[in-house]
Amino acid sequence: MEKSVDWQFDSYMQERFQMKEVDAGAYSPLTLAYIGDSIYDLIIKSLIVNEGNQQVQKLHKETSALVQASAQSRMMRTMQEHLTEEEHAIYKRGRNAKSVSPAKNQSITDYRRATGFEALLGYLYLKKEWKRMLDLVKIGLDSLKEKE
Numbered sequence: 001m002e003k004s005v006d007w008q009f010d011s012y013m014q015e016r017f018q019m020k021e022v023d024a025g026a027y028s029p030l031t032l033a034y035i036g037d038s039i040y041d042l043i044i045k046s047l048i049v050n051e052g053n054q055q056v057q058k059l060h061k062e063t064s065a066l067v068q069a070s071a072q073s074r075m076m077r078t079m080q081e082h083l084t085e086e087e088h089a090i091y092k093r094g095r096n097a098k099s100v101s102p103a104k105n106q107s108i109t110d111y112r113r114a115t116g117f118e119a120l121l122g123y124l125y126l127k128k129e130w131k132r133m134l135d136l137v138k139i140g141l142d143s144l145k146e147k148e
Contacts, residue, residue, distance in 0.1 A: 010128065024126035029097040029119045032090070036122030041067055043137055066141070069106040069114035075140025076117045082139055087120055094119025 013019065024032070044066045048059055065071060076091070083091060095116030106114070117140075124133035 022126055024123050027122075027126070029090075029094040029115070030099065032120075032122035032126070033094050033097070033115045033118035034122065035125060036094075036118035036120065039125045039133070040072075040118060040121050040137070043134070047141075066144070069110045071144060072114035072117045072140075073110035075137075075143060076113050078143035079117075079136050079140045082136065083120075087124075087136075090123045091116040091120045 014021075041063075044063050045059075048062045048066075080088065080091070093116075095112045097115060097119070099111075099115060121133055121137070124130070124136075
């Protein structure tokens, strides 16, 4: 039986860098949001670049529109109805976490909801539930397109 590319990448990365297995539930919500922010950024940049070769300034503008807290907040409003109890609990932990840095040009509500969104993505990423993570992001992105 052939192993999937995802498994090979993860397995190789763990082996190459001698990474230990992690318990995603043991991390603080802000640590989950930290990795979730990076994962979401990579997903969005991958989607934008996949649309074709463009000037970096245009790539950045399109990416920024989707990674800002207000967009993540709007996505999360739609995604909430699709979350399991466990996922909703992780989202709430992230949303309610006290951040050291203030929201930059975003409302506190959007910033907190976005932190919960990122914590959820970080949690799913660390649990290696990539399909679920991507399915939720797709639901959120589709909801943004519907509101345009």
